[in-house]
Amino acid sequence: MQNLVQATYSGLVLGSIYALMAMGFTLVYGALRFLNLALGALFTLGGYVAWLVAGQWGLAAMLGIVAAFVVVAFVGAGSYQAVFRPMIGRPGWDITTIIASLGLGIVIENVILIGFGPRNKSIPLLLEGGFRVGDLLRVQYQQLLTLAVSLVILLLMGLFLTRSRHGLAIRAVAQNRDAAYLVGTPVHRVFAIVMAISAGLTAVAGVLLSAVFFLNPGVGLAMGLRGLIVTIFGGLGSIVGTLYAAFVIGLLESYVSMYLGARWALPALFAFLIAVLIVRPGGIAGLAEEARV
Amino acid sequence: MTETILECAGVNRYFGALAAVNGLSFQVERGQLFGIAGPNGAGKTTLFNLLSGHVPASSGTIRFKGEEIQGLPPHRICHRGLARTFQIPQVFGSGTIEENVLVGAYFGRRERLPAFGFDRETRSRADRALEMTGLGAHRRAPAHLASVFDKKRLMMASALATEPDLLMLDEPFGGLNHGEIDDLIALIRRLHGAGLTILLIEHVMRALMALSERVLIMHHGEELAEGTPDEIRRNSHVIQVYLGRTAGVA
Amino acid sequence: MTARPEELTQTTPSPAAPVAGAPVATGVSVRSAGLDRTVLALAVGAALVAPWILHTPYWLNLLVLICIYATVNQSWNLIMGFAGIWSFGQLALFGVGAYTSALLTYHYGVSPFLGTAAGAVAAVLASMVLGLPSLRLRGAYVVLLTLAFHELLRNLITNDTTKWSGGGFGLFGFGQYGLAGLPQTDRMMVFYYAALVLLVLTNLIIWRILKSPLGLAFRALRDAEPYAVARGIPEYRFKLLVFAISAFFTGLAGAFYANFLDAVGPSIFDFGLMMNLLAMIVIGGWGTFWGPIVGTILLLYLNEALRDIDEWRVLIFGLLMILFVILLPQGLIRPLESVADRLGDRIGRRGERAPSGGTTG
DSSP states (O other), X not given: OHHHHHHHHHHHHHHHHHHHHHHHHHHHHHHHOSOOTTHHXXXXXXXXXXXXXXXXXXXXXXXXXXXXXXXXXHHHHHHIIIIITTTTTSTTHHHHHHHHHXXXXXXXXXXXXXXXXXXXXXXXXSSOOEEEETTTEEEEHHHHHHHHHHHHHHHHHHHHHHHSHHHHHHHHHHHOHHHHHHTTOOHHHHHHHHHHHHHHHHHHHHHHHHHHSOBOTTHHHHHHHHHHHHHHHHOTTOHHHHHHHHHHHHHHHHHHHHHHOGGGHHHHHHHHHHHHHHXXXXXXXXXXXXXXX | OOOEEEEEEEEEEEETTEEXXXXXXXXXXXXXXXXXXXXXXXXXXXXXXXXXXXXXXXXXXXXXXXXEOTTOOHHHXXXXXXXXXXXXXXXXXXXXXXXXXXXXXXXXXXXXXXXXXXXXXXXXXXXXXXXXXXXXXXXXXXXXGSOHHHHHHHHHHHHHTTOOSEEEEESTTTTOOHHHHHHHHHHHHHHHHTTOEEEEEOSOXXXXXXXXXXXXXXXXXXXXXXXXXXXXXXXXXXXXXXXXXXXXXX | OOXXXXXXXXXXXXXXXXXXXXXXXXSOOGGGHHHHHHHHHHHHHHHHHHHHHSOSHHHHHHHHHHHHHHHHHHHHIIXXXXXXXXXXXXXXXXXXXXXXXXXXXXXXXXXXXXXXXXXXXXXXXXXXHHHHHHTTBOHHXXXXXXXXXXXXXXXXXXXXXXXXXXXXXXXXXXXXXXXXXXXXXXXXXXXXXXXXXXXXXXXXXXXXXXHSHHHHHHHHHHHOHHHHHHTXXXXXXXXXXXXXXXXXXXXXXXXXXXXXXXXXXXXXXXXXXXXXXXXXXXXXXXXXXXXXXXXXXXXXXXXHHXXXXXXXXXXXXXXXXXXXXXXXXXXXXXXXXXXXXXXXHHHHHTTSOXXXXXXXX
């Protein structure tokens, strides 16, 4: 019983990080209709920015998170302007953008590798210690913080998308780009904002996860793939589906790790994913018509 | 000796709560030239998609040459002898005109795995289709550079290369000038005269009425009226709903 | 909806064609057939003679790698460039081939020749794991699925605590097809010619396929899928077929690779390697026949030339790839071909009989 509760709790924490990560993919796909594979590297970049700010320069840990968001958001918007914007609309752009994003991700990762070296670094935990809930559960404050930060950010994002002018513009563009363009929505600016937000979200996820585990140039890769799995499962472009999927995947991974061993987590996820895809090619709530050929 | 080649019975297609096709029933006889018309959004192209297998019917039966085909994938339906064209001219852009027709000629009725080359029969099927549609002279030209009219003829040629029992044409006259419309009418008459059964969706009433032996008018996914062109012209419902003031019927 | 890029076809500029960047018909230009044959003969000649000129283990190693990677790239090009299926599982399949052969020889003493064949078969089976769920999925989902598969394999092996797969350390010592006893240079020579045979065979078969009805079907499915299936092309069957064909040669190359290096490890799944391969195809010319080969030769050479700045190589290739994909998405082959055509024209005009026939009506 204790195992179950502990695993459930871990799964939820993990799920919240996955939600941040996967949200980046989903937002970009929903609005821009392409898969930004560079997000994994941006995840890593976020971690390193925070490490620089909070670890190396000794500033407040919270500042680290904020810095990560801001810096990487800039990188995201910048990459849109420099790399992706010229490509969108040209023949074959739906695959060439994916390839470009893959290249970009590897470039960023290698820059980090060259700049910071391959060894693990640790980000000073924002909160030390924890508490126990009777015999059932061991909770670390850092985990709670992770959960809290994730949920707050997701909530803020939800409000942004539904209430703010920019948010509405994003949703309009996601639903029907041409129509949005015709009614005067500054489509390219919207795209840049989406790229920036998705990059920022991913960066924060990077900080949070690295604070709990460790940081090296390769973390983005593993995480990126988890994020991808969540996105497939939840359905590309569906925010609600992605949220739901993130926690399901987080829990699944946690349970498998607890009861079968950590090394079976990914294979189990993959098998689960294939099963889901066979039954529902669009994931849970994805753009089903689009997913199905 | 008439034989029913295509039969729809209570065919429905729902998209969520919207019935794009609602309880449609009609029959097409072998050798007939059957026209389908209706206002935009009447469900005509959806009907074609149901017949060709691109969209599954929600319910109802579709019988082709006596056998049920609802639920079959498009390539199987093509193998059975039902070929269609598309409202927006489709083309295999990376190929030549000849290659476009070869696709139909080779794969149209083929159930076995492909071989390493195009056999003589395939090539003669393709040649015949090219001749019939008057594209023989341009066979080496890149298909994507073809004009709209040529693309439409090309679509028909590749359909004909499958040696279909039923040819379905989805609004072939759209966007053509008068001369091209006349050419196309002549081509369709030739094909019909040679014994081909044709199902024709068309907005251009002049062409539809001139060609069809029987006409079905659709409205909101349902049948509004069915009969000979004369009967349709005199049908008050049809006049009210569809022909209205634009009664430019030949 | 989104038009598949017409420039993703094997093309030679023809008189009626619009400027570069716009779609051109496929097919070999009759006009430059003579030139094509000359170039081909030269290339074959160079390939046969190269190992005697570059007769050191260092260069021979590079030559073998060129052949192996070019095989993989051509296979990847078949499924992604010609058939239009966005599978990023190619490297994973390469790894499957390598590991299958390695494991069979290492643990069960299976002859490496048999192991190599088994590697090809295993890769085909693995491609079905990718292909079957992919059938009903649209583009981006296939990318995700195949990447996830890649990571799954890498993860399984790296975290293998039983060490049966060699874990993080890998496996080694498979006998190198019985050639281990030979002096190094001689051994490399044999490997080179074997690799060359692999490359030529793969390319010959893929070339035949592209020219065959099946090749036409792949292009049709890529160009306009609803139209293609309406003309009788069995979509699912052919998609699985292209997965299988592509995987077969890749698995074969992977097994050969493991035996050549006499070692295999999870580094075979490095994303840096995947990106290098992708860069070779993109820079060479994606969706063309010669592009992958040219790209492989070019980038592997560049790789060696940049040996000194080891850590920057991946970075540079990544940047190159991005640049090409933005500025020159058709790769180098098209500009090279048009230069060659113009040269051929000038030679043709200098008194030789002009080749007969045109390409366009």
